[in-house]
Amino acid sequence: MSRRGPLACATVMVGLVASGVWAQEKPKYGYKDTPMLPGGKWHVHDSDRPLPPVITPGTASTQDAPGSAPSDAVVLFDGKDLSHWKSDRGGEAKWDIRDGALVIHPGAGAILSRDEFGDCQLHLEFASPVPPKGADQGRGNSGVMFFGRYEIQVLDCYDNKTYADGHAAAIYGQHPPLVNASRKPGEWQTYDILFTAPRFKDDGTVETPAHATILHNGVAVQNHAELLGPMAFRALPKYRKHGPAGPILLQDHGNPVRFRNIWVRPLNHG
Structure with a gap:
């Protein structure tokens, strides 16, 4: 029996691969002989259906430091500047940045994101002023509004009673x-919000209303809740037709609430 050296063996292997003897075919997965899904575009387990894009997930925040955003997110505030924001009164946003946090400057007005979004995932972190001042709606009050009109309330509700809605x-x-999943004043809290924008018919009537799912400090507090319309104070809301995308608004309600680690992921439906 003859014995071949390493070089000879390597030469034989290269030749076999080149000739296709050892060539590996592309792994096969999925099926084409299965029922068609609703819409008539893809089969169940369709081998031709595009695979989800690969992203790098973010990291979790701690009380001492914010986490990082997913790689496909639009970062609206990373602790450095207000370049992604503008004033609702026109011109540059006039809130303050202190120790990596975006701080409401009472009386400066609300700020709007320069980017606009439709269906999206929003992450933001906030901390109520400490020591706490005021009560009811006058304590750590702000809000985040999708399309500048659909409001998720920000309020210090740790040992602070107010009306339920x-x-x-x-x-x-x-x-x-x-x-009520609120933390103590001064502690960082998180909102993770899945927002589905409303759809309108050509005549301006609502085809499908907006919906929101909210995790507050990791706790589910709104489960695909249907919005009755935009924010209204002491009144019933009423939808008015608008475009498919709009800004994120942070409200100035006169309290120096802090924000950090604000990012948005547009949700595209394939």
Whole structure:
């Protein structure tokens, strides 16, 4: 029996691969002989259906430091500047940045994101002023509004009673949160919100209303809640037709609430 050296063996292997003897075919997965899914575009387990894009997930925040955003997110505030924001009164945003946090400057007015979004996932973190001042709606009050009009309430609700549909994580004036998951004043809190924008018919009537699912500090407090319309104070909301995308608004309600680690992921439906 003859013995071949390493070089000879390597030469034989290269030749076999080149000739296709050892060539590996592309792995096969999925099926084409299965029922068609609704819409008539893809089969169940369709081998031709595009695979989800690969992203890098973000990291979790701690009380001492914010986490990072997913790689496909639009970062609206990373602790450095206000370049992604403008004033609702026109011109540059006039809130303050202190120790990596975006701080409401009372009386400066609301700020709007320069980017606009439709269906999206929003993450933001906020901390109520410490020591706490005021009570009811006058304590750590702000809000985040999709399209500049659909409000999720921001409020210090740690040992602070207020009306249910004005509570922290309420869809303001419409749906109280399922539970009060508020942390103490001064501690960082998180909102993770899945927002589905409303759709309108050509005549301006609502085809499908907006919906929101909210996690407050990791706790589900709104579960695909249907919005009755835009924010309204002491009134019933009423939808008015608008475009498919709009800005994120942070409200100035006169309290120096802090924000950090704000990012948005547009949700595209394939």
